[in-house]
Amino acid sequence: MFTFQDKIILITGASSGIGALMAQKLADRGAIPILTARSVDKLQELQSRIQGTSRIIPMDVTNENQVNAAVSAVIQEYGRIDILINNAGYGVFETFLDTSISEFDTMMDVNYMGIVRCTKAVLPHMVAAGQGHIVNIASLAGKIGSAKSSSYNATKHAVLGLTNALRQEMYGTGIYVTAINPGPIDTPFFEKADPSGQYVQNVKMFLLTPDQVVNSMMRAIEKRKAEVNLPFAAAAGIKLYQIFPRLADKFAYKLINKK
Template sequence: MELKGKIVVVTGASGGIGALSAQMAAERGAIPVLVARSEDKLKAIAGSLPGEYGMYRCDVGSSAEVEETFARIFGVYGRVDVLLNNAGFGRFALTPETGIDEYEMMMNVNYMGTVRCTKAVLPKMLEQGAGRIINVASMAGKIATAKSTAYSASKHAVLGFTNALRQELRGSGVTVSAVNPGPIDTEFFDIADPDGTYVKNLGGMIMKPSYVAKKIVGVMESGREEVDLPRWAAWAIRAYGMVPRLADRLTYKSMSRK
């Protein structure tokens, strides 16, 4: 898909990889439509975009707001060519220290937010016989680690939804992709790791957001079904999948960096 002139909706577009993906898509001639909860942050991001853009304040954790927002988007543009489901958050803590409300919030935003936005665009995409749905999941959705029970569970759900939907839509002209990044140097860790312990322990393993955003825009263009980031992690995931229980026993200490 050539992005020039395409309507690209990005949720969680007020910062990090969402904002950078929107900017990179705009540089390729796309019309990015920014969606996020913070109107002030959206305005700041939109000011740096070249060419035409759209901007909508919306909480993907609310069905009513998602329905209203996408109705407005379709009212203005008539279609959505690419949906990047990027909105999400995490908090790392041991299970006894994680409240039920936090499990519910992460599942509601990370997973149900993806479902809500996907269902909002899918009928029109099927009608036009074309479209791309890209869900930002996580390496945590494939390899869960200590102190991430709530976050990992929500991202496992995103991957399950993505994989099943891909099978449903084969031959329809609508592609479904998952991007599974490891740790990225963004504001995500302001909530997930407020004291900075995890980021410090990661050292040079943390990725630059520009690197991840570039890969995401590549998926917009190619329709590639799945991308694991960083590249070496794809091999680690395959090895883990072959002997998961042995891998758990051998690596749980080295993987517990939170």
């Protein structure tokens, strides 16, 4: 029977949103969360609210040296990393024409290459141990495109492609790979992605709560699921979209494009 008790869990983007809630809930279940993000102040504030053992390591996922140093520090102190949760990421809702090349580059560097760097640093230790679990927080945006999200959609499509390929490579090794694909979540993510608040207002009735996402993620780890799509209704719609993309474009345009 799987238990989170004493599991060493490295979380990227832990300073706010679902990353912070993950840390709290995992600690409540007896895990030892390793809290990483760029903001030391936010990490310290989070750690003050966590019951049990936790550790803070300031880390920028775009900095390979910082990532490698953080992973080495965890291995030196605890001897292992049981679970890696690649959660760090951001979005900006702009049209393709309005999005600068530098924004495309930066977003891919954080959302996709950040996962590559962290997984590259952690995976050899998991392979040596013959056990581990990598959880990538992707998005339903990785399965379907929508207006004013070309840069963000591209990063999440890349994350899902990587996740699915890595799962195949790790088959039979004792290492599990999971993609969590939520729709819009009521978190500070939208402070940067949607400063006007228009998108949040338009999809308010469909917003997931952080609790819903984190609880689903924890169940996925316990059951070693390959993928979780949230919410269920949106996930069903995505499947239909993938089967009938042009027809879905025609009829679902107004529903999908709320930005």
